Amino acid sequence: MRNDLRQGVLKDMKENIKPNYAALGRQYNADYRTIKKVVEEIATDQVKTRKVVKKPSLLEPFKAIIHDKLALNCSAMAIFKFIQKKGYLGSYSTVKTYCRKFKNHEVKKATIRVTHTPGLSAQVDWKEEMKLRNSEGILYKFNIFLYVLPYSKYKYLTLTFDRSQDTLFSCLAQAFEATGGIPHEIWFDNMKTVIDHSKSSFGHAIFNQRFYQFSKDAAFKPIACRVFRPQTKGAVEALARTVERLRPYNYEPFDGTDLIELVDNLSDELNQEISQATHLQPTLLWEDKEKEQLHSTPVDLLKPYFEEDISRIVSKEAMVNFRKCKYSVDPKYIGEQVTLEVSDDEKHVQIYYNRKLIRSHEITTQQYNYNYEDTKAILRSDLMNGRNEDDIEQFISKNLSAYDQV
Known part of the structure; x- marks a missing residue:
């Protein structure tokens, strides 16, 4: 198409002059039908390029x-x-x-493969609410604390029956001891014992005050993983999948003590196996390259968070948690705050209310530990309310193991 013809027609159209096909044909020595075709093509192009204003979304x-x-x-x-x-x-x-x-x-979102630095970081998560039944059909519900050094892939696992903040602190301190020190930063999931959800917003996590003070005392920088980005803690996510190795023990003979030992043994086994990422045993790489880069654990600063003057709220089942196990008190203390202390011989946990000793239990590895009088009071207040003393004592003698599951 002749450029002079198109420019002439376009000039008239911009000035809102209605095209006169015959006059334009004489001016540019062209047939009027050619002029008409040019006008139509220009009009079509203008419609295609006209900017469409989108209506804003209600969302x-x-x-x-x-x-x-x-x-x-x-x-x-x-x-x-x-x-x-x-x-x-x-x-x-x-x-x-x-x-x-x-x-x-x-x-x-694309994830860049990160080359980890020895001693720089660790990753933490929970394998929550796992369930296994033993050969007698007794159901065990538990959690596994997961801790991994992503450079060497060295791991620490331990079984817990709750995911309280005190338990988290205790598990972290055990992990520091087991791995030979503390890294410069630790990555955490969006767990309520770490993040203050009431003050946080999407993409901007606020750590709760007690946890933040713990991190300062332990001298590590806490980092919150991005929501919906499991890749940011890929090492511990892979570890969470690996602990499914415990599933074959379903309906096998074990008790609470055996279960704790199974988790401890799994931790040892994983540290001896060749890592697919490094092609080395985590134990060897940790011993040779990483252990010396970790800084020492400030035991005196961390111990008060989970050992001395331990405070607990008595649960609705009239129990308090201590070292992964539960110990009973009189149900009249449900909802009250009590203090736990370890006896001088380190064989008993002593429970105080308003500085008065209300119960002393021998420290065990059993999941549930009941005092006989507490058991009667618990049954009297709930399951056997209104029954006489003989009925309650008979029930205890025959069905205590069943009540443990209740």
């Missing part, structure tokens, strides 16, 4: 709230109901689709 003002709630693992329906009360007028399907796309986007 736009609520996206920041959605991100915060997704960080707390809220469902799309729960978020939809929540933002409806904040003024959202759109549909549930829009919220559901956005939540799905956002999660997929976060999970599928």
